[in-house]
Amino acid sequence: DIQMTQTPSSVSASVGDRVTLTCRASQGITTSLAWYQQRPGKAPRLLISGASTLQSGVPSRFSGGGYGTDFTLTISSLQPEDFATYYCQQADSFPITFGQGTRLEI
Amino acid sequence: EVQLVESGGGLVKPGGSLTLSCAASGFTFRTSNMNWVRQAPGKGLEWVSSIDTSGTYRPCPQSLKGRFTISRNNAKNSMYLQMNSLRVEDTAVYYCARGDSSGYTSWGQGTLVTVSS
Numbered sequence: 527d528i529q530m531t532q533t534p535s536s537v538s539a540s541v542g543d544r545v546t547l548t549c550r551a552s553q554g555i556t557t558s559l560a561w562y563q564q565r566p567g568k569a570p571r572l573l574i575s576g577a578s579t580l581q582s583g584v585p586s587r588f589s590g591g592g593y594g595t596d597f598t599l600t601i602s603s604l605q606p607e608d609f610a611t612y613y614c615q616q617a618d619s620f621p622i623t624f625g626q627g628t629r630l631e632i
Numbered sequence: 633e634v635q636l637v638e639s640g641g642g643l644v645k646p647g648g649s650l651t652l653s654c655a656a657s658g659f660t661f662r663t664s665n666m667n668w669v670r671q672a673p674g675k676g677l678e679w680v681s682s683i684d685t686s687g688t689y690r691p692c693p694q695s696l697k698g699r700f701t702i703s704r705n706n707a708k709n710s711m712y713l714q715m716n717s718l719r720v721e722d723t724a725v726y727y728c729a730r731g732d733s734s735g736y737t738s739w740g741q742g743t744l745v746t747v748s749s
Contacts, residue, residue: 527693527694558733558734560734560735560736562677562736564677569727569739569740569741569742570669570677570727570736570739571739572731572735572736572737574735575734575735576734576735581735581737613676613677615677615679615735617732617733617734617735620682620690620691620733621679621690621692621693621694622679622682622733623679624676624677624678624679625676626676627676627677
């Protein structure tokens, strides 16, 4: 199974900050990576697929990058609604696996 | 509007069985791959199983040891998860999600399964 490791596990930031979250795969997955946002008590929301393709309706302040084993999710200017937990997910092979999440706190 | 509504969760004793349902609307169900993802209280997301448009499913992770079986009924726009030999560690919110493995584009609100004596 491919292990996904997210760093940091939590991060504190302020409105307007630029923040970058990291996800590392235990083996190369080309660009087969998705990012999700989950607010407390809510279902996850797909932000990015294919490592860098922004989903429809997702604000342009979100961007993704990376290839192989190392990936990033960047939020260019944090808004109050962005404080949530973010998960990466590898789409390279079954079983599908998620990272443990990064909690973004005010 | 895409809607996915899970049902069938509840309290069950260890060793018991439960079947979850996911009712879909607002999109062409029969041409959509579907999935179950779960989340234990305070924990992260865990993929459970996937089923493609023809009904071919991906086996559950080894950690579930074949206790769970996914199925679908395209005529009823519904997907199911049969869960057997339930354990305390299966306690979680179970989400129904639409999409292929490249990204799950739509999610239900989840149904809570509690396994406890």
